[in-house]
Amino acid sequence: MPEIRYIIGQIVAFTFFAVGIGYFSNSPSYTYHDPSLALIMVSFSHGSERKEKCRRFTPEEIAELAPNMRRPMDCSRERVPVFIEVTMDGVILLSKSYTPTGLSKDGSTSIYESIAIEPGKHDLVTKLRDSSREDGFDYETTVSIDLKPRELFVIDFRKDLGGFYFK
Amino acid sequence: MLALKKVLRTIFEHIEDWFDVVFGAKWNPLYQLGALGWFYYWIVVVSGLYLYIFFDTGVTQAYTSLEYLTHEQWYAGGIMRSLHRYASDALVVMMMVHLLREFAMDRFRSSRWFAWFTGVPMLWLVFTAGISGYWMVWDQLAQYIAITTGELLDSLPLFGESIARNFLSDAKLSGRFFTLMVFIHIALPLVLLFVMWIHIQRHASPRVNPPKELAIGTFSMLMVLSFVKPALSQAPADLAMIPATINIDWFYMPVYPVLNHVPGLTVWIVLIAATAFLMLLPWMPPGKKIPVAVVNLDNCNGCSRCAADCPFSAITMEPRSDGSAYEKEAVVVADNCTSCGICVGSCPTATPFRTKSELSPGIELPLDPIKALRDNTIAASENLSGNDRVIVYGCQNSLDPKALTDANVGVVTMPCIAMLPPSFIDFVLSRKLADGVFLTGCRDGDCTFRLGIKWTDARIAGERDPMLRKRVDQNRVVKYWAGLTRRKKFFSEISGFRERLNKLALEKTEQSDVKENSENNNA
Numbered sequence A: 001m002p003e004i005r006y007i008i009g010q011i012v013a014f015t016f017f018a019v020g021i022g023y024f025s026n027s028p029s030y031t032y033h034d035p036s037l038a039l040i041m042v043s044f045s046h047g048s049e050r051k052e053k054c055r056r057f058t059p060e061e062i063a064e065l066a067p068n069m070r071r072p073m074d075c076s077r078e079r080v081p082v083f084i085e086v087t088m089d090g091v092i093l094l095s096k097s098y099t100p101t102g103l104s105k106d107g108s109t110s111i112y113e114s115i116a117i118e119p120g121k122h123d124l125v126t127k128l129r130d131s132s133r134e135d136g137f138d139y140e141t142t143v144s145i146d147l148k149p150r151e152l153f154v155i156d157f158r159k160d161l162g163g164f165y166f167k
Numbered sequence B: 001m002l003a004l005k006k007v008l009r010t011i012f013e014h015i016e017d018w019f020d021v022v023f024g025a026k027w028n029p030l031y032q033l034g035a036l037g038w039f040y041y042w043i044v045v046v047s048g049l050y051l052y053i054f055f056d057t058g059v060t061q062a063y064t065s066l067e068y069l070t071h072e073q074w075y076a077g078g079i080m081r082s083l084h085r086y087a088s089d090a091l092v093v094m095m096m097v098h099l100l101r102e103f104a105m106d107r108f109r110s111s112r113w114f115a116w117f118t119g120v121p122m123l124w125l126v127f128t129a130g131i132s133g134y135w136m137v138w139d140q141l142a143q144y145i146a147i148t149t150g151e152l153l154d155s156l157p158l159f160g161e162s163i164a165r166n167f168l169s170d171a172k173l174s175g176r177f178f179t180l181m182v183f184i185h186i187a188l189p190l191v192l193l194f195v196m197w198i199h200i201q202r203h204a205s206p207r208v209n210p211p212k213e214l215a216i217g218t219f220s221m222l223m224v225l226s227f228v229k230p231a232l233s234q235a236p237a238d239l240a241m242i243p244a245t246i247n248i249d250w251f252y253m254p255v256y257p258v259l260n261h262v263p264g265l266t267v268w269i270v271l272i273a274a275t276a277f278l279m280l281l282p283w284m285p286p287g288k289k290i291p292v293a294v295v296n297l298d299n300c301n302g303c304s305r306c307a308a309d310c311p312f313s314a315i316t317m318e319p320r321s322d323g324s325a326y327e328k329e330a331v332v333v334a335d336n337c338t339s340c341g342i343c344v345g346s347c348p349t350a351t352p353f354r355t356k357s358e359l360s361p362g363i364e365l366p367l368d369p370i371k372a373l374r375d376n377t378i379a380a381s382e383n384l385s386g387n388d389r390v391i392v393y394g395c396q397n398s399l400d401p402k403a404l405t406d407a408n409v410g411v412v413t414m415p416c417i418a419m420l421p422p423s424f425i426d427f428v429l430s431r432k433l434a435d436g437v438f439l440t441g442c443r444d445g446d447c448t449f450r451l452g453i454k455w456t457d458a459r460i461a462g463e464r465d466p467m468l469r470k471r472v473d474q475n476r477v478v479k480y481w482a483g484l485t486r487r488k489k490f491f492s493e494i495s496g497f498r499e500r501l502n503k504l505a506l507e508k509t510e511q512s513d514v515k516e517n518s519e520n521n522n523a
């Protein structure tokens, strides 16, 4: 009876297959984030200042433009990079400059950073520069946080809401 | 690459020999990978329909509706959920082994590009469908998938708004999102089904159902697994907390951990380049197109046997174009033809008994004309002596029987053993060119040209046209399907056959002695 032999063969082979599927369908586990740490995420997009201030065309210049291109102001569209600094209890966590999107760097700037930190009470200072000034910042906020392990703290920024805000 | 393929093919055949011992050739799952894929697909669809009835698309209800199925309704919904998950996992395993195997067996070049080319998009469809399924559960794994997938999509300069940001706080998430996920999770498998159907369009009688016994076996396995280890959700998603340690389905998400460490754009470039590479593989060197089968209308009577036997749907029967009295004629679709010669073996006009000048059958391979097959047969028989002279007919895709050539064995090979019209066996034996005919080729259940072994078996057994004539002594015809690896058994089969032929010869002389004696006694 070769059939019996093959049926037993199937049972044995499929047992191995089932163990393989059963195991790898959810093991081994993967540690995406250290469970003893909290996480700060800096995530927002923001349109920074134009690199150059708009300038009024002289009447002669306007006359030189093609008729369909005539406009009163000359505006270069390129924006300045956004510079961000985040310090926690006086230690710098993030200090980085971000280029605006778009081929001619005229879009908004997208920031997406995650920083794992020790849970507990901390003082955070968040600063942002979005103008062509050489140093110093245009926005600065201080906030006290008290995070549990795995807790997520999101640093967001909205110009129309007055700058940094937190979730 | 050739060397790699040869090594891969040999490894596959060794493993398959092993599986033959365990499952038997008929139920060997490695010969049934495509059919198993279809079978797993249907399990996923049926179980998925059941889950869909109970699935709720609210932000919190999605999770609780599945918890209800898993725990309250464990005997039905729980089992369905487990079947859904495990059959999907089995589908990935089947698909990846199938891909590797078709590559190793070199079944994707020249005219056979079609199944390969249409197979590649299925990789994307299967993986994205599976990932979207895990997303719908909205547990910690789903949250991890959402963040990581969002980050991957954000690396493309396509979307104005960041997608990942939506998964950083509950405020931005609504039930609409789950409706979208359900839509994606239903649409992708439907597209997959359509591509699966396209995938086998160039195959005559494709195997889309595994043998009943194998289907029962693999389904029972999934059922038992579903009872022993029901599919569970992880802790519910909580966007205020970051997922830490997650249990990943490694069949669907092996690249996800990589995504967390490699820039998104790099991942896209690698994925797209790999896809393009796979899709173009059939045309990469060494790719040479062999001349395809050619119909000779003067000898075609329109019987349509060749169209019925072609494994690649490369022959259509069309109205007669040459004004002859026959109704139909065979037409070769050159793009589909793999030059296997199976059609030649099926053609009633391909018989060596015709006079040599006439030996031009209705359909021919230009590089391997049937005349040459007859000449080679005669040449191979010329130096044989003894009572155990054997002509071995073999195919060029399994082990090379040329090594056997000696005083008792003559060897003739062709692209596929089914290119041999059965009348050749009759020819060899009735003209006493040899005492026995030995046929060999790919392994039973896995012919390089899909149906060659099946048709040969049926023709010899008298079950399919053209049949081996009844007058042929079946004791003098032996088949052994050796493939690449079964060398030892192949040699022992040959020597066993020769022993039997010697015995037959002895019996015959004894019989004629007895006859002579009794005649003498009577006198």
Ligand code: HEM
Pocket: B033, B034, B035, B037, B038, B095, B098, B099, B102, B107, B108, B112, B115, B116, B117, B119, B120, B122, B123, B126, B196, B199, B200, B203, B205, B206, B207, B208, B450
């Ligand atoms: C859901 C996934 C898939 C299913 C259900 C599937 C199913 C099948 C079936 C039923 C056959 C016909 C077998 C026969 O009757 O001889 C087949 C053949 C084939 N498949 Fe797939 N397949 C899948 C994915 C793939 C992938 C990903 C590839 C490679 C990229 C691939 C490449 C091939 C090739 C090359 C052949 C054989 C062509 C030939 O013999 O000429 N398949 N597949």
Ligand code: SF4
Pocket: B292, B293, B309, B310, B311, B312, B313, B314, B315, B332, B336, B337, B338, B339, B340, B341, B342, B343, B344
């Ligand atoms: S050689 Fe004949 S049987 Fe083979 S693929 Fe071409 S037409 Fe079909």
Ligand code: SF4
Pocket: B295, B299, B300, B301, B302, B303, B304, B305, B306, B307, B329, B330, B343, B346, B347, B348, B349, B362, B363
């Ligand atoms: S098998 Fe031969 S005779 Fe019959 S249709 Fe095909 S080519 Fe013509």
